[in-house]
Amino acid sequence: MIDRLAIVGATGDLTARYLLPGLAALYAAGQLGDDFELVCTDRKDWDTDTYRSWAGAQLDRLGSTWPEHARKQVVSAARFQQCDITDVAAVKALVGGTAPLAVYLALPPAVFAPAVSTLERAVLPSGSRIVLEKPFGEDLDSAVRLNRLLAEVVPEEAVFRVDHFLAMSTVENILGSRLANRVLEVIWNSANIAAVDIVWDERLTLEDRAGYYDGTGALKDMLQNHLLQILCLVAMEPPVSLGERDLRDRKMDMLRSIRPFTDADVAQRSRRARYLAGRIGDRTVPAYVDENGVDPTRRTETFAEIELELDNWRWAGTPFRLRTGKALGRDRMEVAVRFRDVPHMPFGHAGEILPNVLRFGLVPETLSLDLIGNGPQAFSFAPLRLAAQMPPPDLPPYGRLLQEVLTGNAALSIRGDEAEQAWRVVEPVLAAWDEGRVPLEEYPAGSDGPAPRRRPDPD
Incomplete structure (x- = not known):
């Protein structure tokens, strides 16, 4: 040491x-x-x-x-x-x-x-x-x-x-939940999982960080690193061990499996926006462009969303949506794993039944499962949530990181090729945004973000 x-x-x-x-x-x-x-x-x-x-x-x-x-x-x-x-x-x-x-x-x-x-x-x-x-x-x-x-x-x-993020106990709980529990391990694939949302929405605004944030933006600040790292833990193949080489090799395999964005993909599967003036709770928030130190000509985004597809046996056909935003109406930091519907619903009114969702709460540290339970009448159904509060960790994330640095355990750090591959994933998006091929949308501070896109009508 x-x-x-x-x-x-x-x-x-x-x-x-x-x-x-x-x-x-x-x-x-x-x-x-x-x-x-x-x-x-x-x-x-x-x-x-x-x-x-x-x-x-x-x-x-x-x-x-x-x-x-x-x-x-x-x-x-x-x-x-x-x-x-x-x-x-x-x-x-x-x-x-x-x-x-x-x-x-x-x-x-x-x-x-x-x-x-x-x-x-x-x-x-x-x-x-x-x-x-x-x-x-x-x-x-x-x-x-x-x-x-x-x-x-x-x-x-x-x-x-x-x-x-890699030292957060809840993020590590993702590995424990999916790899150490047979009830989850056997269904952790596209045959059973319809979609995965990795979300870091926060009420916080710029908080006097224009010197850094205005030259970086939401995609570089959060998606390219933090949320891609969480994606690795959610989607990678089981490693032989949690040692440095085994864990990082599997993360690298996962990053390499991400389907590269085409020009059409970027327009359809990425969004960017920045906040307007509004209210968050009892606070009046100025528009991002009016925050101290912001250069409006940079067109820096405070909201970013990308949808990724993985070209591998386990996840073909399951979209992974990564989203982050500032100055939103509520804090939502979680990984939401949405399961597919059962093949046949013998009780009727299947459209009224919500899907099963496994949620890893990042802040606060929780684990919950949305199921369907009995309603008040015979053969009626109502949402049921099973929830657990995770025990507090022995060390805060930076305490854990410093411990790993001093002892020389690099398993929780990012390898050089992994860092480069993460940039390869997002570079087509950054290029399209710089060229104005994806519009910079706006949303009021305190809202849920930019309005949902209207899905095309089925043929």
Whole structure:
């Protein structure tokens, strides 16, 4: 286990909201000892005392979800060192010594390439690891170039392209539910499953993130990484084990099976939109283009939806719909597996009976199954929901990710070829949107999103 962690960009939002609390959770669980070193760096002209005061305030701001001793251990372990990540001499001082360390690049994606180039010239100690947040690259070409740069610094097994969705306990429950339960395993195919919806709808608006979001958009921010990763877990073939190679090989097979978009497909199977002014609960929300820092000429989408088809034996004929949106009327974060109707309904009025749906709630963490139960009269039927609240995880997602980084278990990180393949899936959509071949729709904040498309009348 590595006992040195360097956070580059240690005064940013990612560190404040996720990395410091993740470390506090590890201390609370007894996963880190007194010899753990936390080197925090940024371009700000701070010293260690200033940083410790700031870090303590960030942990206090987020509430007391961990013991006081864990908070104190994080603060006392932190050592601040001013550093420009593009300055080779400064980076050499940062990584000095022969002991391996994990370098967490808590930076905007556009800075990854110059940061990795500097790490190469500074020469990391043998056994070191590099951690990068999503999105990995800005398109396929940049992802390929970044992979080549990383390969010159550390071996592939030492690169952690982290996606915190993979560390969510409910997402992992998808694997347990479908692979460890025979009642589900035998019906987990297109013969029984009509469609799968992977949804991340949220009431949150831009929340002062225009500097990042307005140059990224919903498709790159959520679909290309988070939701495609969930799709992998839902649809991949059973791995031999949950070890790093077996799990990631099966995920890669699943991504390669996605049918490439044609020009006609993009128009029919993708949607984009952005929110107008409206109300969400008791809040009045301005239109996206009026949010602070937004450039309206970029035509950035806040809602994105794509429908994917898989060309393999298990899933031929089952559509997978991935959807995300901001400023919607309700939070809906779930995987909804819709089963086909029974072949024959002997009770009549079959059209009134809703389909069976298995729902994996991502936030909050729930598992439910929609069935048909008895109604109040003889041979009458009513919807019945069986629901369970998932037990709380031992560690929050970022605590789990940091644990995997420090112990060297890369099973929950994204392999280089996997990151590139995910870009190949969405690039035709991005190109069509850039060229205006798919209209940018609009929806009022607080609504359910853009109006449903009218299906063509049957012949």
